[in-house]
Amino acid sequence: MPAIDPALVPEDLFPVIDALCATGAQLSGVIARGPLGQSLGAGVGENSDGDQQKALDVMADELFEAALKPAGVRHYASEEQEVVLTLDPEGAYALAIDPLDGSSNIDVNVTIGTIFSIFQAAEDATASFLRPASEQIAAGYIAYGPQTLLAVTFGAGTLLYVLDPETGRFSLASEAMSLPEAAREYSINASNRRHWTAPVLAYVEECEGGTQGSKGKDMNFRWVGSLVAETHRILTRGGTFLYPSDARKGYEKGRLRMVYEVAPMAFLVEQAGGQATDGKTPILSLQAGALHERCPLVFGSSEEVARIAALHD
Ligand code: AHG
Ligand code: MN
Ligand code: MN
Numbered sequence: 001m002p003a004i005d006p007a008l009v010p011e012d013l014f015p016v017i018d019a020l021c022a023t024g025a026q027l028s029g030v031i032a033r034g035p036l037g038q039s040l041g042a043g044v045g046e047n048s049d050g051d052q053q054k055a056l057d058v059m060a061d062e063l064f065e066a067a068l069k070p071a072g073v074r075h076y077a078s079e080e081q082e083v084v085l086t087l088d089p090e091g092a093y094a095l096a097i098d099p100l101d102g103s104s105n106i107d108v109n110v111t112i113g114t115i116f117s118i119f120q121a122a123e124d125a126t127a128s129f130l131r132p133a134s135e136q137i138a139a140g141y142i143a144y145g146p147q148t149l150l151a152v153t154f155g156a157g158t159l160l161y162v163l164d165p166e167t168g169r170f171s172l173a174s175e176a177m178s179l180p181e182a183a184r185e186y187s188i189n190a191s192n193r194r195h196w197t198a199p200v201l202a203y204v205e206e207c208e209g210g211t212q213g214s215k216g217k218d219m220n221f222r223w224v225g226s227l228v229a230e231t232h233r234i235l236t237r238g239g240t241f242l243y244p245s246d247a248r249k250g251y252e253k254g255r256l257r258m259v260y261e262v263a264p265m266a267f268l269v270e271q272a273g274g275q276a277t278d279g280k281t282p283i284l285s286l287q288a289g290a291l292h293e294r295c296p297l298v299f300g301s302s303e304e305v306a307r308i309a310a311l312h313d
Contacts, residue, residue: 004161004170010154012072013118013138019071020116021150021170023063024142025163027114030059031144034109041107043187047281048082050293056106060099060114068095074121077291079260084125084291093137094119094128098260101141102226111145113228116151117264126291129259134284139264141228151177151235152293158235158272179274180238183301185220187230188242195219195246199279199311203242229257231299233267235272240300240308244279254296258288275305280312 006014014137030037040056047053061080065087066077074091079085079098095118104110107298117140122128133222142150148163157200158177184206207219222239224230229270230241243254256262266283267274276283286295298308 001169003168004150005172008159008172008175010138012092015071015156016068016073016095016118017138017152019067019160020064020114020140020142021053021163023060023067024114024144024148024150024168026063026140027060027167028144028163029150031056031106031112031114034206041103044297047080049079052103053080054100054103055104056112057100057103061097063112064097064107073294077126077129077259079092079292080259084129092122093120094125095257096129096264100255101228101261102224105224105226105229108129110224111143111226111229111232113144113226114142114179115228115261116265117267129291130288131258132285132287133258133263133266136267139267140280141231141264141268143228145232145249148230149173150196152267153271155267155271158268177235178271179235179269179272181301183219183238183240183304184217185222185237185239186223186234186242186304187224187234187239188244189223189225190221192248192251194244195248195251197244199308200242200246202311203308208306227261227265231268234300235269236277238301240298240304242308243297245296254292256294257296258286258293258295262297263288265297265299269299273302273304274300277305277309280309290291 001016010055042055046052069087073087073095075084075094077096098115138154150161159176160175192205210218221259269276
């Protein structure tokens with residue numbers, strides 16, 4: 001029995017998406033048991049980038065790697081691994097994954113997720129991922145929240161599936177997610193305000209100005225700390241998200257990874273009618289220069305993303 005309703009999934013990609021969903025359903029069960037099961041949020045080490053790894057980061061990476069091996073994935077690039085792994089030398093696809101996004105939220109029962117991006121495999125493992133984000137053939141996220149759900153694009157709109165806990169299967173909930181053009185909410189880690197660039201500060205001050213300011217409307221503020229949760233909220237009811245570059249050491253290109261986080265979210269957002277840039281330039285026209293490279297990310301309702309680009313000019 002497949003883990004996802006096969007109707008709208010391209011046939012050749014079906015084994016990959018099915019493996020992602022089967023593992024997502026399994027992780028959803030582990031996460032739901034929280035402290036009744038094994039330890040999930042305990043620190044277990046550091047990845048090659050110096051990020052602290054939690055037990056669930058490592059478990060998720062191992063489960064996805066094992067499930068994707070027989071599913072036609074040749075090159076597997078994970079945020080938790082230093083180099084690209086070869087899973088099936090005959091496989092047709094290169095898959096990049098953030099196995100567990102939002103790991104600071106594991107122990108506090110707040111939505112966390114998995115993000116993935118798929119390219120056709122090239123001969124060279126690393127080069128398969130260092131290409132324009134517009135060459136992705138699929139991208140998506142699984143959100144582990146009050147519902148476990150999958151948002152996915154194959155380049156023809158953004159589809160939404162929800163895991164039915166009674167059947168263990170992801171069923172279609174929307175054939176075309178549509179990101180509202182106007183926004184009433186914005187998201188940025190405001191504790192970094194003193195490090196922001198002038199255009200970012202100017203945008204946030206416009207949002208804070210409310211009905212008295214140049215926007216002429218009140219804007220609400222939200223920050224979850226899980227990119228997956230933030231993206232899902234914005235795809236559902238509009239808004240803007242910014243993780244810009246700032247003046248802190250190591251944040252010259254923001255915090256998020258191009259290959260594992262920025263490119264897939266940009267593909268999903270654009271396919272739902274929104275926009276995604278690095279502040280100015282569309283993400284889909286950019287490519288990573290190194291596997292774990294970071295990239296500033298601004299996305300959401302097109303009016304707002306255009307306004308932020310104008311402030312950068
Ligand atoms: P990860 O858990 O995969 O390292 O990603 C966390 C990311 C993202 O989900 C979130 O938007 C951002 O880091 C939060 O960063 P700050 O702690 O700097 O706000
Ligand atoms: Mn992440
Ligand atoms: Mn992660």
